[in-house]
Amino acid sequence: MKTPTIKDIAKLAGVSKGTVDRVIHKRGKVSKKAFEKVNTVLNEINYTPNLLARSLKNTKKYHICVVLPDFKEDLFWFPCNEGITEAVNEFTSFGVFIEPFFFNPTDIQSFIAVNKKVLKIAPDAVLLAPLFYKETLQIVEKYVDNNIIVSKFNNQLEIDATKNFVGQDLFKSGRIAASLLHMLIDKNSTVAIVHIDEDFNNSIPMQEKEKGFRNYFDQNKKTNHTIETFNFHQNNLTNKLDNLFKTSKNVSGVFVTTSKVYKIAAYLKKNKIEGIKVIGYDLLNENIKHLNDHIIDFLIHQNPKKQVYLGLTYLVEYFLFGKEIPEKSLLPIDIITSENLETYTVV
């Protein structure tokens, strides 16, 4: 009735616990006779090791560092802290020490500096928001050289040194945005893709989203929409938007590729421009406000909190129970309206 233990197997096979252990873990130094005796028993009963006992024995403390942008620079990252807190609460009693490190997302140097610091600390693993491609490449190599396991989240960079990734399929995300806008806008109208703030050329996520968005409309040519892309920086935004909306461009919908969509919404509200459909990313308070005001029609939920929590969970279960870390864990792409919003924020 109870799960058989190594002791039970030893008794059944007529050998000692040590021998059974050697057979199970292929540590060698076992005679053929003993090996066969143990193996026949193993084939008859279904032995599964007690994971609790195993990791109790392994008294090692694990140290995981999370490297991510400071939310003071970009509120998108704020929920990650909750994810970290939850993981801390859940895993400290298992001897796992989780420590966050923040960098300035607008400053490559700070990214480099923080990673250097973490490298010096030499944790067992790092969960990383790899915002900068070239720099990530270099730092990850160093981590790996020092036997530090690296997982990435949010930003999927193709790096040979480490594959572990938790995030979303951003091309598909762009397609979904397109299909939702498509549902709401008139034929023959113009749709604007707006990139705000970040340097488009260095932001693979923004590029992927745009590709997906355009891909959808390319496949639905019969409705004959015009897609135009705009790269706006924060300064001078109002002028740029004046240009976009107050000319006769017949813009019926806007797709903002980041969480900065509230800036567009605020502009539309202030200028009392109505009837333009807006879709963007993430459940920031500012965005939620405009979603409830029906100025933003849809938000796509990137679930940064879950990304971090899941990334940490994978690492912890790897250390504690030897589970494999999935190379690519793509989260569902949630469509949020003012109606179902609440069901995502309460939990």
Add this chain to the structure above:
Amino acid sequence: MKTPTIKDIAKLAGVSKGTVDRVIHKRGKVSKKAFEKVNTVLNEINYTPNLLARSLKNTKKYHICVVLPDFKEDLFWFPCNEGITEAVNEFTSFGVFIEPFFFNPTDIQSFIAVNKKVLKIAPDAVLLAPLFYKETLQIVEKYVDNNIIVSKFNNQLEIDATKNFVGQDLFKSGRIAASLLHMLIDKNSTVAIVHIDEDFNNSIPMQEKEKGFRNYFDQNKKTNHTIETFNFHQNNLTNKLDNLFKTSKNVSGVFVTTSKVYKIAAYLKKNKIEGIKVIGYDLLNENIKHLNDHIIDFLIHQNPKKQVYLGLTYLVEYFLFGKEIPEKSLLPIDIITSENLETYTVV
């Protein structure tokens, strides 16, 4: 650096491990002096018990039974098996034995019979899909009398004997359906709420969904929609639908309150009726097919797999680590289109 153990505390306080244990667990039989000595140490250092060690010591095997409808009668329940399988894979190595029991959802007697069987087995806990109100009331009472912990999923019944519930807010679910349809249909048109198969009067979920759906349109009267409710049984469905769609009722949208929405879709396809917007529940293969064909516009994901998995996780963590079971765990209400569908099915 390392987490302090009871042994460490004992040494610091100058008493034995046993005394520390008595203080921590308030087992009494401790002198004031000893109590204070231990307590001052406890206040200085932050002791957290090692949960692995605790539950290793507790060699008890836990038995959890899941009571749910047989998916052969209603495919909605099929994904629950995956949830159970995942939980089994995850938790057997922790000494938890999870066993499913199926009943016929159209047959109250089978519900009663299965629960009697489970009661006889006397597991440590039961995770229950409480389809029938009165019968659930009685059986839950018996479970509780026998010190069997009961959690419910999917169907939220107000029962005093046990509160634990994992599922969705169905009123809100109805509202969400309404808002999505509202987005797609013309003003002044008629919307049909269709209940298929189940006995509406006994199905609280269907009633809640209808209430939510009507509530939304009541609050948006300016668009002047007419809402009509239809209770259809499986037999004679075609005739009933002929009546509904081929008369001049100007039906622009249909809300099906269950996973049987594929039946409506199949009818519309067969009869080449186009332009009617359709929304329903659950990611059955039949529904997915019609979603990809754009006959169904939206599906609402009730995530039965996750409901079961989460319900089981709560029970396991309660037994193993003494975590509290949340009284009400409401899952997000996911909006599924043909575009984001894939991101929900892969994981």
Add this chain to the structure above:
DNA sequence: TTGTAGGCGTTATCAT
């Protein structure tokens, strides 16, 4: 009231 001893299942070490 207090301390000690032993065991949960696994693994590492040390004799044999």
Add this chain to the structure above:
DNA sequence: ATGATAACGCCTACAA
């Protein structure tokens, strides 16, 4: 090559 033994941290039983 093999078996005995101790240890991980917690808890329980028993002895003092």
